[in-house]
Amino acid sequence: MKTNLPYRILALAMAFTPPVYADEITDDIALDYNSYLSDLFIHFHENPELSFQEHATATRMAEELRAAGFTVTEGIGQTGVVAILENGPGPLVAMRADMDGLPVQENSGLPYASTALQLNPATGQQDFVMHACGHDVHITSLVGTARQLAKRRDRWSGTAMLIVQPAEEIGSGARAMREDGIWERFGKPDYVLGFHVSAGNPTWTLNLLENSSPYAGADMVDIIVHGIGGHGAYPHYTKDPVVLGAQIVLALQTLVSRELAPHEPGVVTVGAFHAGTKHNIISDEAILQLTVRNTNPETREKLLNGIRRIAENMGRVAGLPEDMLPEMVVLEQTVPPLVNNSALAGRINGVWRERIGADTLIQKLPDGMGAEDYPFFTTDPDIPSIYWEVGGTPQEAFDAMANGGPAIGGHHSPLFKIEPEPSVQMGVDSTVRAMLELMPGR
Ligand SMILES: [Zn+2]
Ligand SMILES: [Zn+2]
Numbered sequence: 001m002k003t004n005l006p007y008r009i010l011a012l013a014m015a016f017t018p019p020v021y022a023d024e025i026t027d028d029i030a031l032d033y034n035s036y037l038s039d040l041f042i043h044f045h046e047n048p049e050l051s052f053q054e055h056a057t058a059t060r061m062a063e064e065l066r067a068a069g070f071t072v073t074e075g076i077g078q079t080g081v082v083a084i085l086e087n088g089p090g091p092l093v094a095m096r097a098d099m100d101g102l103p104v105q106e107n108s109g110l111p112y113a114s115t116a117l118q119l120n121p122a123t124g125q126q127d128f129v130m131h132a133c134g135h136d137v138h139i140t141s142l143v144g145t146a147r148q149l150a151k152r153r154d155r156w157s158g159t160a161m162l163i164v165q166p167a168e169e170i171g172s173g174a175r176a177m178r179e180d181g182i183w184e185r186f187g188k189p190d191y192v193l194g195f196h197v198s199a200g201n202p203t204w205t206l207n208l209l210e211n212s213s214p215y216a217g218a219d220m221v222d223i224i225v226h227g228i229g230g231h232g233a234y235p236h237y238t239k240d241p242v243v244l245g246a247q248i249v250l251a252l253q254t255l256v257s258r259e260l261a262p263h264e265p266g267v268v269t270v271g272a273f274h275a276g277t278k279h280n281i282i283s284d285e286a287i288l289q290l291t292v293r294n295t296n297p298e299t300r301e302k303l304l305n306g307i308r309r310i311a312e313n314m315g316r317v318a319g320l321p322e323d324m325l326p327e328m329v330v331l332e333q334t335v336p337p338l339v340n341n342s343a344l345a346g347r348i349n350g351v352w353r354e355r356i357g358a359d360t361l362i363q364k365l366p367d368g369m370g371a372e373d374y375p376f377f378t379t380d381p382d383i384p385s386i387y388w389e390v391g392g393t394p395q396e397a398f399d400a401m402a403n404g405g406p407a408i409g410g411h412h413s414p415l416f417k418i419e420p421e422p423s424v425q426m427g428v429d430s431t432v433r434a435m436l437e438l439m440p441g442r
Pocket of ligand 1 (some may be wrong): 132133169412427
C-alpha cells in the first residue's frame with residue numbers, strides 16, 4: 001500500500017555506490033544471491049498472486065523456510081506463514097515480509113515480466129497480476145535472512161520468528177494473522193522488524209527514520225447525505241444532496257488548513273462522490289467516500305470529530321430536519337500510524353553504519369501520507385519496532401530523469417521496476433545485522 005511518490009526531490013540525491021563490504025556476511029549474502037536468491041526472486045516475480053489468494057506463494061515460502069531449518073506453520077490468518085528457529089535463551093525477534101501482488105498488467109519491459117492472470121474476488125473476473133509494489137523483494141529477502149540465520153547459529157542466541165504476511169495491499173493480512181492468534185500460538189515478540197523496498201530511493205541505501213512516522217494511520221469514512229429528490233426544474237420542492245454534498249466537500253478543506261497546527265500532518269481527501277442518475281432529476285441521496293490520514297491518535301480524533309461536525313451542521317445550513325442530517329460512518333479498515341521506536345532505530349542505524357557502511361544510510365522524510373498495515377503487529381500491545389526502506393532504483397535512473405529521461409515507475413504502476421540484486425542483498429543484510437544485534441551470541 002505504498003504511495004506513488006513524485007521523485008523529483010530524489011534527483012538531488014547523492015551518487016551512491018555499492019558499500020565497501022565490511023565482512024564475510026555481506027560477501028556471503030552476495031554469493032547466495034547469485035547462486036540461489038536471484039532465481040527465487042524471478043520465480044516470485046513471474047508468479048504474483050492477489051491479496052489472500054497467495055496460495056502457491058505461501059506454499060513455496062513454507063518449503064523454502066523449512067528447507068532452511070525453520071519450523072513452519074501455514075494457514076495463519078488465511079494464507080499467512082510463520083517460521084520459527086529456536087536457538088537458545090534470549091529474546092524473540094520477529095521479521096515481517098508481505099507477499100501479495102496487485103491487479104496491474106505489467107508493462108515494465110523486463111524479460112521476466114509477469115503475464116499471470118488470477119480470478120480477482122473483488123471484480124469477479126480474471127485479472128492480470130503483478131508484483132507492482134515489490135513484495136517479491138520482501139519474501140525473497142526473508143528466505144535469504146532465514147538461510148543466513150540458520151547458517152550462523154553460533155553468532156546469536158534467542159528465537160527468530162519470520163512472518164510471511166498476506167493481503168497487505170487491502171490492509172487486512174496483518175490483522176488477520178493477529179486475530180488468528182499469532183502471538184498466543186508462537187509467542188509475543190520482544191522486537192518486531194520490517195522493511196519496504198522503495199522505488200523512490202537509490203539502490204544501496206537504507207532509510208530508517210529515527211524521529212518521525214514513515215507511514216500514516218488511515219481511516220476510510222463514508223458520509224451519507226440525505227436529500228429530498230424531485231424534478232430538476234422544480235428545485236424549490238427538493239433538498240438537493242448534490243449541492244449539500246459539494247458544500248460539505250469544500251467545508252472539509254478547512255479541517256487541515258485551519259484546525260490542525262501548521263506542523264501537524266493530516267489529510268482529508270474526498271476520493272469519491274456518488275449521486276444522481278440523470279440530467280433533470282434531483283437525487284435523494286449522495287454518498288461521499290473519504291480517506292483520512294494521521295500520525296497520532298489525537299489528530300485522528302480531531303479530524304474524525306471535525307468531519308462529523310461539518311457534515312451534520314452543513315445539513316442544518318441546508319435546512320434539513322434533524323432526523324435527516326448527513327450521517328458519517330467510519331468503516332472498519334482503520335490502520336494505526338507506523339511509529340518507529342526512536343532508541344531502537346538509532347541503535348540499528350548505528351549497527352548498519354559500522355557493519356554495512358555509513359554511505360548507505362539516509363534520512364529521507366516521507367512527502368506524503370501513505371499507509372501500511374504493519375502497525376497491527378506493533379500495537380495493542382505495543383512492541384518496540386522499526387520499519388525501514390531499502391532503495392530499489394539505480395542512481396543513474398534518477399540522473400537520467402533529471403536530464404529529461406524517462407520517469408521512474410512508482411509503486412503500483414505497470415512500469416514499476418526495481419533492481420533486484422541490490423534490493424534483495426540490502427534487504428537481507430540490513431535484516432540479518434538487526435537480528436544479530438538484538439539476539440547477541442552466547
Ligand atoms: Zn503497495
Ligand atoms: Zn507494498
